[in-house]
């Protein structure tokens with residue numbers, strides 16, 4: 389079979405290698421001057437290529453498309469992805485949270501391994517595809533099948549600029565609105581003084597429609613105008629389709645209100661002549677204290693003995709539920725992943741084939757699937773690539 393794959397990213401490269409090594413004639417197009425440009429920046433240049441967790445944990449980390457992905461992930465689970473890379477010479481290691489990285493810590497080694505699998509593929513770089521004819525002709529060349537692997541639309545300098553959605557639409561596919569996921573959250577309060585500060589072991593919560601509350605525990609980071617870091621990114625993926633006005637920060641999640649109040653009472657009783665801001669040093673990072681007190685309208689220079697019971701209770705309540713007012717999510721350009729994409733109702737989950745046009749397939753982030761950080765998104769790209777390859781058995 390003569391197969392065209394649009395997009396030489398994670399999923400396109402994997403599919404091209406698998407299908408060409410089954411004896412099919414594969415042409416791989418990419419608009420960039422080199423393959424796998426987004427892969428270079430994954431995992432801060434180290435590429436967290438999958439997550440070696442059990443199946444249940446894996447699906448707990450899928451935000452959209454959980455049911456759709458069951459078949460593809462079962463067929464090509466994380467261990468098989470690791471085995472595949474190791475077969476082609478990439479040594480891997482497992483780190484905290486089951487995150488899998490190349491032993492070399494170099495994303496470029498993941499790309500060169502994928503490119504190595506493509507030795508029989510006709511790779512055409514600097515060829516952005518804006519049009520595919522109904523009979524699968526691209527630049528005057530006719531193909532039997534087309535696989536669209538053009539990714540999402542964030543970090544567009546990597547080539548994933550959302551142009552694949554128009555290709556999908558040209559064949560009659562519906563696109564679920566692409567919106568940012570795993571993205572920093574812009575906050576209304578002025579956070580300039582906190583930029584670069586990270587808070588560890590805190591809990592971020594949001595109230596969703598129907599009185600449902602979601603909470604994430606761990607580390608967060610203040611940016612110039614918002615919050616980022618693991619728990620903020622995770623939360624963003626869970627609130628992006630209905631962004632609430634506020635989120636709440638529990639600065640002392642290990643202590644309930646009563647225990648925290650007792651702790652503060654003890655601190656206050658033994659430091660009656662000290663300034664409030666210096667006593668709070670036992671509970672909060674120095675840089676956060678001024679901001680915190682300003683937001684709850686208390687002067688940090690006041691002596692502890694002048695703090696009223698009501699004010700002390702206000703401090704306790706705010707440590708447990710500090711309100712951050714949301715302005716909006718950062719733009720999609722800054723998102724690690726795109727939520728939304730080709731509507732899953734129109735795709736066969738076993739084969740990735742379009743239900744609208746025979747011989748047309750979609751894999752990777754262009755689909756309306758997304759997951760949390762930890763290697764899950766690349767695992768999705770690889771598993772959907774394996775699923776599409778199942779259509780092209782050995783010739």
Ligand SMILES: Cc1cc2nc3c(=O)[nH]c(=O)nc-3n(C[C@H](O)[C@H](O)[C@H](O)COP(=O)(O)OP(=O)(O)OC[C@H]3O[C@@H](n4cnc5c(N)ncnc54)[C@H](O)[C@@H]3O)c2cc1C
Nearest residue numbers: 395397398399419430431436517539547752753763765766
């Ligand atoms: C900063 C950052 C860090 C990340 N880190 C991780 C991580 O550590 N682990 C993880 O699991 N996930 C990570 N991700 C997500 C992961 O990179 C993507 O989910 C994954 O690359 C998607 O694979 P894909 O094949 O669908 O698309 P991509 O890898 O984005 O590839 C799409 C390719 O298609 C090409 N293309 C697009 N349109 C056209 C067109 N019209 N014509 C020709 N070519 C076209 C592009 O040039 C690109 O090469 C990260 C993302 C970002 C932005």
